[in-house]
Amino acid sequence: MIFTFSLVFLLSVAALFLYKPLHKYKYVFYLIALVIALALHEGGNYITYGYTGLSFFIVVMYSGVLDKGTLRKRLFQVRAEYAVIGSIFIFPHMLGYIEFLLEEIPLSEITLNYIFGLLTIFVIVPLFITSFQFIRRKMGYKRWKKLHQYAYLFYVLVGLHLITINNERQLFYIIIFASYGLLKISMLGKIYYTKSKVKRLELDK
Amino acid sequence: MKNKLIVLLFISLLLGSFKTETIEDSIDGFAGASNSTFEPQILDSVSGASSEYDDEDEEDEEDDRYDD
Numbered sequence: 001m002i003f004t005f006s007l008v009f010l011l012s013v014a015a016l017f018l019y020k021p022l023h024k025y026k027y028v029f030y031l032i033a034l035v036i037a038l039a040l041h042e043g044g045n046y047i048t049y050g051y052t053g054l055s056f057f058i059v060v061m062y063s064g065v066l067d068k069g070t071l072r073k074r075l076f077q078v079r080a081e082y083a084v085i086g087s088i089f090i091f092p093h094m095l096g097y098i099e100f101l102l103e104e105i106p107l108s109e110i111t112l113n114y115i116f117g118l119l120t121i122f123v124i125v126p127l128f129i130t131s132f133q134f135i136r137r138k139m140g141y142k143r144w145k146k147l148h149q150y151a152y153l154f155y156v157l158v159g160l161h162l163i164t165i166n167n168e169r170q171l172f173y174i175i176i177f178a179s180y181g182l183l184k185i186s187m188l189g190k191i192y193y194t195k196s197k198v199k200r201l202e203l204d205k
Numbered sequence: 206m207k208n209k210l211i212v213l214l215f216i217s218l219l220l221g222s223f224k225t226e227t228i229e230d231s232i233d234g235f236a237g238a239s240n241s242t243f244e245p246q247i248l249d250s251v252s253g254a255s256s257e258y259d260d261e262d263e264e265d266e267e268d269d270r271y272d273d
Contacts (some may be wrong), residue, residue: 001221008215031266067207168225179214183207 001172003046011082015059019074026081033088041092050093056086056156058176061155065183075076081130086191087128094121115140116161123154155180 014022021028040047046051058082063075094117101114127150130136136144159177163170 001218002226005222007217009219049211062211066211069208071208166220172222175214175218183211 001169004051004055004058007052008058011055011059015075015078015082016071018075022081023077026084029081029082030088033085037088037092041096047089048092048096050090051088053088053090053093054162056082056089057155057158057179058084062179063182065187080117080133084128084131087124087131090124091157094124111164113164113166114159116157116164120154120157120161122158123150127154154183 016197025085037047055185059075060079060096063072063079066072066075097114097117098121101110103116130139130144140158155177159173162173163177
């Protein structure tokens with residue numbers, strides 16, 4: 001987890017100071033990520049284990065629960081880019097394990113973490129394709145927004161996938177995803193409370 | 206306030222991970238080496254590979270028994 005959390009900090013700092021080039025030259029960064037992912041798609045490393053993609057997704061996930069301020073603003077400017085790069089890095093992990101599952105494991109012995117992992121693929125593919133700006137424009141904002149609500153399902157599935165692996169990193173995963181869940185619920189609660197308060201005030205008038 | 210808490214959470218998680226895994230293991234992870242942090246044991250157990258000792262050794266032991 002040293003690599004995962006170090007990368008989370010590195011990406012947050014990069015977003016804070018390099019948000020402009022990260023956004024402007026996003027296709028260059030996508031290409032670099034793709035080249036790295038293709039070069040390291042075999043064997044056991046931080047990409048094939050899925051840790052690199054996970055770091056990107058943690059940053060994207062937590063940027064949504066931050067308080068208003070510079071950090072949130074900067075992270076929101078590169079959020080889509082980080083999501084795309086994270087997906088590029090997670091594909092070798094997914095494809096590698098699909099191959100492993102098909103070749104090595106009988107259907108009856110597939111464990112829960114693999115099932116959650118497989119379900120994640122069905123969610124991430126449409127989210128990844130529609131993350132590109134030209135597709136987003138074609139879709140229209142409302143439809144795009146509706147589809148991207150499934151990002152929360154993706155986070156839940158990733159969390160369950162990691163927690164059910166049941167290894168020595170389980171506690172870290174529980175803390176990351178439970179904290180995010182609590183922060184998101186409290187945020188939604190606040191929004192709901194503010195909205196209902198405004199409605200009540202309008203009715204009183 | 207919330208932002209500070211989140212930063213604190215991640216600093217704690219990073220420090221916690223330094224306690225649970227060695228920095229050498231993390232460096233090895235770049236090269237794809239198997240070690241106590243990134244060992245393929247889970248995969249082996251699922252795919253039914255033997256980890257205690259080789260199948261060949263087992264066969265040899267059986268052969269020895271018959272030789273007696």
